[in-house]
Amino acid sequence: METFSTNLHKRSIPIGRLSSKKLQNTVLRTLCTAVVAVGALFVLAPIVWMLSTSLKNEGSVLLMPPQGIPHPLQWRNYADALDFMDGGLVFGNTLFIVVLSIIGQLIASTLAGFGFARIQVPGREVLFILVLTGFMLPVQVTLIPQFVLFSRLGWIDTYYPLIVPEFMGAPFFIFLARQFFLTLPAEMDEAARMDGCGYFGIYWRIILPMSKPLLGIIAIQTFMHAWNDFLRPLIFLHTSTKYTVALTLQNFTADYGMTPWHLLMAATLMALLPCIALFFLAQRFFIQGIVISGVKG
Amino acid sequence: MRTIAITPRKRRLIAFYLFISPWLIGYLIFTLGPILASGWLSLTDFDGVSTPRYIGADNYKEIVHTDLFWKSLWVTIYYTLGHVPLSVVGALCLAVLLNQKIPGLSLWRTIFYLPVVTSGVAVALLWSWIFQPSYGLINIFLFEVFGIQGPGWFFAENWAVPAFIIMSLWGVGGPMLIYLAGLQGIPTALYESAEMDGANAFRRFWHITLPMITPVLFFNTVMSLIASFQVFTPAFVITKGGPNYASYFYVLYLYQNAFENFRMGYASALAWILFVLILLVTIVMFRWQRKWVHYESVR
Numbered sequence: 001m002e003t004f005s006t007n008l009h010k011r012s013i014p015i016g017r018l019s020s021k022k023l024q025n026t027v028l029r030t031l032c033t034a035v036v037a038v039g040a041l042f043v044l045a046p047i048v049w050m051l052s053t054s055l056k057n058e059g060s061v062l063l064m065p066p067q068g069i070p071h072p073l074q075w076r077n078y079a080d081a082l083d084f085m086d087g088g089l090v091f092g093n094t095l096f097i098v099v100l101s102i103i104g105q106l107i108a109s110t111l112a113g114f115g116f117a118r119i120q121v122p123g124r125e126v127l128f129i130l131v132l133t134g135f136m137l138p139v140q141v142t143l144i145p146q147f148v149l150f151s152r153l154g155w156i157d158t159y160y161p162l163i164v165p166e167f168m169g170a171p172f173f174i175f176l177a178r179q180f181f182l183t184l185p186a187e188m189d190e191a192a193r194m195d196g197c198g199y200f201g202i203y204w205r206i207i208l209p210m211s212k213p214l215l216g217i218i219a220i221q222t223f224m225h226a227w228n229d230f231l232r233p234l235i236f237l238h239t240s241t242k243y244t245v246a247l248t249l250q251n252f253t254a255d256y257g258m259t260p261w262h263l264l265m266a267a268t269l270m271a272l273l274p275c276i277a278l279f280f281l282a283q284r285f286f287i288q289g290i291v292i293s294g295v296k297g
Numbered sequence: 298m299r300t301i302a303i304t305p306r307k308r309r310l311i312a313f314y315l316f317i318s319p320w321l322i323g324y325l326i327f328t329l330g331p332i333l334a335s336g337w338l339s340l341t342d343f344d345g346v347s348t349p350r351y352i353g354a355d356n357y358k359e360i361v362h363t364d365l366f367w368k369s370l371w372v373t374i375y376y377t378l379g380h381v382p383l384s385v386v387g388a389l390c391l392a393v394l395l396n397q398k399i400p401g402l403s404l405w406r407t408i409f410y411l412p413v414v415t416s417g418v419a420v421a422l423l424w425s426w427i428f429q430p431s432y433g434l435i436n437i438f439l440f441e442v443f444g445i446q447g448p449g450w451f452f453a454e455n456w457a458v459p460a461f462i463i464m465s466l467w468g469v470g471g472p473m474l475i476y477l478a479g480l481q482g483i484p485t486a487l488y489e490s491a492e493m494d495g496a497n498a499f500r501r502f503w504h505i506t507l508p509m510i511t512p513v514l515f516f517n518t519v520m521s522l523i524a525s526f527q528v529f530t531p532a533f534v535i536t537k538g539g540p541n542y543a544s545y546f547y548v549l550y551l552y553q554n555a556f557e558n559f560r561m562g563y564a565s566a567l568a569w570i571l572f573v574l575i576l577l578v579t580i581v582m583f584r585w586q587r588k589w590v591h592y593e594s595v596r
Contacts, residue, residue, distance in 0.1 A: 028498060033399045039391065040408045043467065046427050047411075049434045053426065062432055065441060108319040115316030121309055127317065134328060138527055138575055140551055140568040144338060144561050145331035148345060168323020199312040228417035230530045235556055246418040250534055261426055271419040279414040283407070 054078070054266040061261050074262070081267040085248045086241075094227060094244040097159055101166040101226040102219050108169035109218060110211070113177020114203045118189060128178070134171030139231070147235060161236040162229075166222070173218050180214040181207060216285045224275055245271045339566035344559045356566035366567075368542050369550040372458060376546070377525040379462035385518050388469045392476030393506065406477070410470040421534035424464045425451060451536050457544040461531060472517040479513035480506070508591040515590045519582050526575055547571060 053061060054077055056070040081087070116128050150161045184207060192202045208215070230246045237243060240251070249271055253259045303311075314321070339356055341349035360366050395406055412420075427434045428450035436447030450460040483506065491501050529548040532538060538545035538553075551571070555564035 029397060029399055032394050032397050033401075036391075036394050036399065036405050040405055043408055043412060043470075045434065046423055046467065049427065050423050064432075064437075066432075066437060108323070112317045112320040115313050119309055119313040119316065121313045124313070127321075130324065131320065134324070136576075136579075137328070137332070138523075138568070138572055140527070140548060141335050141572050142328055142331035144555050144565050144568065145334035146327060147556075148334070148561070149326075149331070151345070165323060165327050167319060168327060169320040174320060199316070203316070224414060224416070228415075228419075230417050230533075231552075234533075249418045249422060252422075261429075261432070264422060265426060268419045268422045272415045272423075275414045276411070279411065 050265045050269055053261055054269050056262045058260065058262060077262050077266040078270065081263045081270065084263060085252060085267055087270070089241060090243055090245050090248045093242060094246075097162050097244065098223055098226040100159075100163045102222045104163065104167035105170060105173055105218055105222045106215060108167050109173035110177050110208065110215070111203070112169050112174045113181055114199075114207060116174070116178040117181035118186075118202070118207070119199065131171050131174050135175075143231075143235070150236065156236060157238045157242065158236075159242070162226075162232055166226075170222075173221075176217065177211075177214060180211060184210055213285070216282065220278060220282055220285050223278060227275060335565045335568060338562050339569050341562040343562040343565075345561045346559075349562065352562070356563045357570075359563065360566055360570065365542070365545070365550060369545045369547045372543070372545050373526060373528070373547040375458050376461055376465075376528060377522065379459065380465045380525045381518060381521050383462065384466055384469050384472060384521055385514065387466060388472035388517065389476055389510070389514065391469060392473045392480055393502065395473070396477060396480045406474075409473055412467045413471045413474075416468075417530055418534050420464075420467075421531040424460075424467075424531070425535045428460050428464075451544070452540060454540055454543040457536055457540065461528070461535075461544060464531065465525075472521065475517060476510065476513055479510050483509045511590045512592060515582070515586050519579060522578055522582065523575055526571065526578075 052066075052068060052070060055073045055075065056067070056077075057072075057074045060067055060070055112131070116124060116131070146161070147156075150156055153160075155161050188206050189202050192206050197205065228246060229244070230250070233244045233247050234250075237247060240248070243251075249267060252264055252267060338349060340351060340353060342352050342355075343349040391409060395402065395409070399405075428436075430436055430447065430449045430452055433450075435450070439445045439447040448456040450456050487505050487509075488501055491505055496504065527548055528546050529552065532544050532546045532549050533552070536544045538549050547567075548571070551564050551567045554560045554567065
């Protein structure tokens with residue numbers, strides 16, 4: 001009804017008014033584009049500036065006015081920065097933590113999500129509310145007792161405090177998994193049960209293969225979080241050979257004396273690169289968030 | 298041979314608890330236990346190693362009589378008052394612009410979202426270079442374009458928190474994306490009929506877009522409020538709270554008490570105060586939303 005009457009109105013607009021409206025729209029659109037372009041320039045400027053600094057030599061960093069494109073381009077900065085921060089080791093450490101965190105989150109969060117979405121038992125809703133309270137809680141409240149617990153267990157200065165909790169799932173991912181599984185048709189569970197599947201069979205053979213977007217989102221977000229995490233490594237890791245990229249980067253200047261901006265920016269860029277690369281590779285997971293789709297085949 | 302009969306009901310129950318057991322165990326050990334422990338520790342004198350000594354509400358009494366506590370609370374509130382409105386409104390404006398049919402749309406969206414995927418120490422270091430008083434991009438820009446001698450930013454007492462606020466706006470793409478999703482859910486028929494009635498772009502925004510987007514506006518406000526109470530990494534990396542405590546954020550104060558001075562009882566009390574503050578602000582926001590958030594009655 002609504003659209004019908006709108007269409008009628010549209011047809012009855014005189015030609016003259018339409019073209020003036022068109023002109024107005026063009027002006028408005030151009031204005032919008034201009035504002036957006038200026039904004040984008042401001043957003044990109046820090047990244048370009050970082051790239052530019054990272055290719056300068058020690059002297060040209062302090063040149064006034066600055067060189068936009070450094071001359072000569074000092075690619076050696078990247079090797080030097082890697083060398084200085086013991087890059088192979090530190091990136092390896094971080095990757096180790098990140099990969100285990102992803103595995104842990106993928107398993108634990110989907111298991112719990114499946115339980116909450118697919119197995120009907122009394123008291124389920126109450127437990128799910130407990131899950132939800134988890135993401136209201138500021139981490140600072142649990143941090144100190146966790147530190148005490150981990151030090152009693154002798155886990156300080158090991159990777160256990162960073163990895164073991166990841167194998168317990170995260171409230172947000174459990175919530176996400178539950179929401180996603182709820183959109184998958186329940187008839188499939190029935191059919192699988194007829195074929196003799198137990199709950200785990202349904203989870204493993206039916207639900208998980210259909211949940212690739214969900215798994216992608218969990219993996220990517222866990223990667224971002226574990227890669228950039230700072231507070232927890234800062235508290236739990238003490239030996240510099242066990243440091244993550246974030247920790248090493250934070251100590252870069254202190255170890256060097258005065259700030260070597262060209263090397264620091266090269267190191268910073270390398271630290272950001274995995275996240276930026278992942279963003280471009282898997283953009284749809286970021287942008288579309290969760291597309292809750294039914295069965296498509 | 299006798300098998301123990303398991304009813305389907307029992308089987309379901311066992312399966313359910315098996316499936317959620319990783320979370321449930323984790324919740325008990327890493328969340329619920331620590332919450333209770335933290336509440337108890339806040340009533341003790343505790344250095345992290347020896348046995349906690351019960352001292353009643355002394356930590357809380359000491360906190361409210363400590364100038365540094367009030368200073369750190371003020372720094373955090375000052376930052377919140379700058380960051381939340383600017384990022385919430387800025388992101389909305391950006392989303393509205395990027396919801397128009399302008400050329401290069403997906404490119405623009407990608408650019409604005411890019412900073413969101415970066416975070417932590419690397420971003421803090423990048424911005425400490427951008428704001429570097431003599432050689433940083435911002436002061437060079439101010440000088441070359443406007444002939445203004447820029448302030449000392451992170452090195453100046455009056456400019457440290459504003460610098461953190463400006464830096465935080467770099468992540469405006471996060472809430473922007475959530476707005477965009479909301480904007481795309483507004484039925485176009487509403488705009489079409491408004492246009493027929495002769496409403497101009499501004500009035501269409503004011504009378505249709507804004508009311509329809511208030512639930513998202515509310516969500517983004519609450520989320521950024523909660524996050525801005527917990528700022529730690531940028532302050533720790535860039536200023537360590539300085540100069541002269543000008544950027545001494547609340548969580549920095551908490552961290553230094555817990556893990557540098559090993560006053561873990563005192564720090565637990567600080568954590569609980571933070572928790573209650575966040576809870577109060579959230580409750581107030583939820584109360585207040587009834588006055589201005591517009592929910593479609595039927596979905």
